Amino acid sequence: MNWSVQFGAMKTLVRTSVFLLAALLLPHCHRTGSEGQAEVAGPAVKAKVEVLKKEAVETSYEAVGTVRPVSSATIQSRIVGHVVAVNVKEGDSVEPGQALINIDDREARAQLQKAESGLNEAQQSREEVERATQATAQGKAAADAGKSLAQTTFERYRNLSQQQAVSRQAYDEAEAKQKAATAESARAGEMYQSLRAKRNEVDARIAQAEAELKNARVMLSYTQLTAPMAGRVTMKNVDVGDMAAPGVSLLEIEARDHWRLEVTVDEAHVGRIEPGNKAAVVIDALGAPPLDGVVAEIVPAADPASRSFLVKVELPPAETLRSGIFGRAQFAGIERPTMTIPATAVTERGQITGVFAVDERGVAHLRIIRTGKRFGERIEVLSGLNEGDRVVIENVERVSDGARVEP
Numbered sequence: 001m002n003w004s005v006q007f008g009a010m011k012t013l014v015r016t017s018v019f020l021l022a023a024l025l026l027p028h029c030h031r032t033g034s035e036g037q038a039e040v041a042g043p044a045v046k047a048k049v050e051v052l053k054k055e056a057v058e059t060s061y062e063a064v065g066t067v068r069p070v071s072s073a074t075i076q077s078r079i080v081g082h083v084v085a086v087n088v089k090e091g092d093s094v095e096p097g098q099a100l101i102n103i104d105d106r107e108a109r110a111q112l113q114k115a116e117s118g119l120n121e122a123q124q125s126r127e128e129v130e131r132a133t134q135a136t137a138q139g140k141a142a143a144d145a146g147k148s149l150a151q152t153t154f155e156r157y158r159n160l161s162q163q164q165a166v167s168r169q170a171y172d173e174a175e176a177k178q179k180a181a182t183a184e185s186a187r188a189g190e191m192y193q194s195l196r197a198k199r200n201e202v203d204a205r206i207a208q209a210e211a212e213l214k215n216a217r218v219m220l221s222y223t224q225l226t227a228p229m230a231g232r233v234t235m236k237n238v239d240v241g242d243m244a245a246p247g248v249s250l251l252e253i254e255a256r257d258h259w260r261l262e263v264t265v266d267e268a269h270v271g272r273i274e275p276g277n278k279a280a281v282v283i284d285a286l287g288a289p290p291l292d293g294v295v296a297e298i299v300p301a302a303d304p305a306s307r308s309f310l311v312k313v314e315l316p317p318a319e320t321l322r323s324g325i326f327g328r329a330q331f332a333g334i335e336r337p338t339m340t341i342p343a344t345a346v347t348e349r350g351q352i353t354g355v356f357a358v359d360e361r362g363v364a365h366l367r368i369i370r371t372g373k374r375f376g377e378r379i380e381v382l383s384g385l386n387e388g389d390r391v392v393i394e395n396v397e398r399v400s401d402g403a404r405v406e407p
Contacts, residue, residue: 044404048394049358050345053387054337057375061272061331063311065263067283069323070314073229075100075251077244078222079108090236093256094227100251103244105223112216119209126202133195140188143181150174150181225250232256234323254323259315260296261327264308272331273298279313279329283321291315293329339385340378345393346371356392356399357385358407364392366401 085102088094157174160166235252244250261281265273273295281293293313302309313329315321345355346369353371356364369384385391392399399405 044362044406045364045395045398046406047392047396047399049390049405049407050342050393052339052341052381052385052389052391054339056336057338057340057380058332059336059338059373059375061265061269063263063265063269063329063331065261065311065313065327065329067259067315067321067323067325067327068262069231069254069256070258070260071229071231072252072254073231074249075225075253076247076249077101077103077225078246079103079219080243080245081105081107081223083238083240083242083244083250086236086238086240088233088236088251090233092233093231094233094253095230096227098227099224100227101225101238101244103223103225105220108216108220108223112213112220115209115213115216119206119213122202122205122209126199126206129195129199129202133192133199136188136192136195140185140192143185143188147178147181147185150178154178227253229253229255230257256319257317259318259321259323261293261313261315261329263311263313263327263329264303264306265311266306266308267302269331270298270309270311273311277331279331281313281315282328282330283325284328285325286318286320288320290330291318295331338375339381339387340375341381341385341391342393343374343377343379345391345396346379347396355385356396356401356405358390358392358405362404362406364399364401364403364405 081103083101084104086100087098087102088100094100154174154177157166157171161168161171231253233251234254236250237248238244238250275295275298277295279293279295280290282290293315295311296314297312299310299312311329341355347354347356347366349366352368354366354368357367358364367384367389370382372380372382374380392405
């Protein structure tokens with residue numbers, strides 16, 4: 001390849017482009033007077049001029065986010081065991097209490113039977129102790145009665161002995177019977193107290209056995225995992241034969257009739273949004289009219305990376321909503337200072353949008369601007385103009401760059 005020939009052709013192309021550009025710009029150039037100011041030729045154009053200033057306008061703010069369920073649940077096992085049945089699949093609707101997963105329950109049932117046997121044994125022991133206690137109570141009552149009779153008889157014989165009305169042998173026999181009756185009453189009382197202590201011990205054993213039985217029933221209930229709420233299965237991470245263990249996610253369930261859109265709002269606008277505000281929510285994937293959303297919660301902490309806040313917009317029930325889809329929330333009634341111009345002031349030149357700004361000498365200059373939202377007959381100006389600039393807003397088609405304008 002002849003590089004010198006190619007380079008020469010490129011220089012020729014550049015030179016030709018420069019000449020063409022100069023030829024296009026030449027009609028718009030003005031001669032310079034002795035004082036360095038552009039000379040304005042031609043008659044003045046009468047046109048209405050407006051001084052720009054910022055005014056508070058009511059506008060809507062749009063934030064994007066993701067649809068999330070208001071409530072969701074992760075199904076996990078509380079025991080270690082093999083999965084013997086999975087009763088649902090992804091996409092299935094479930095109701096509260098519906099059986100989802102069954103875990104091998106043989107060990108739990110064995111523990112339940114053991115606890116039931118322990119409770120039965122303790123209850124039988126209590127029945128035996130209760131019968132013995134009742135019998136001992138009756139014996140104690142009889143011993144107390146015999147002791148009272150023997151004490152009364154002994155006191156009578158003692159008085160008679162002092163009067164020498166009975167023999168010494170009769171007195172000794174009465175005294176011996178009183179002592180024997182007292183000893184028998186004391187023995188019966190000790191036995192009764194012992195049986196009462198044993199009954200209390202058996203009662204404690206029964207309470208322990210009942211607690212073990214309750215725990216065994218709870219452990220058995222852990223072998224069947226049920227739905228905690230009405231919803232839809234969105235994820236299944238388990239199959240028959242897998243080992244279930246605490247901390248391992250088996251199923252994911254999301255509420256199917258209660259949704260919200262979680263959007264990020266920058267710090268400049270979050271102060272104008274409050275819980276209870278209405279928002280029009282557009283779900284592009286549904287292709288349906290906007291949903292009537294209500295601001296339910298504003299997370300008070302901002303994301304330090306994006307300087308934005310998470311706003312949760314509650315949505316009305318809709319069967320077509322799904323977790324994770326894209327959505328847009330439009331918050332109306334937000335006022336902000338904005339600089340606008342009449343739509344009649346805007347001129348389009350190909351891909352260029354501009355206006356004619358009038359300087360202090362009354363000369364119009366084409367300014368390239370970037371526009372934003374439209375508010376009725378006025379258009380927001382994002383860049384290209386400053387507050388205090390004067391802009392032609394009528395007869396724009398008669399104004400050209402460099403023309404003199406008379407308001």
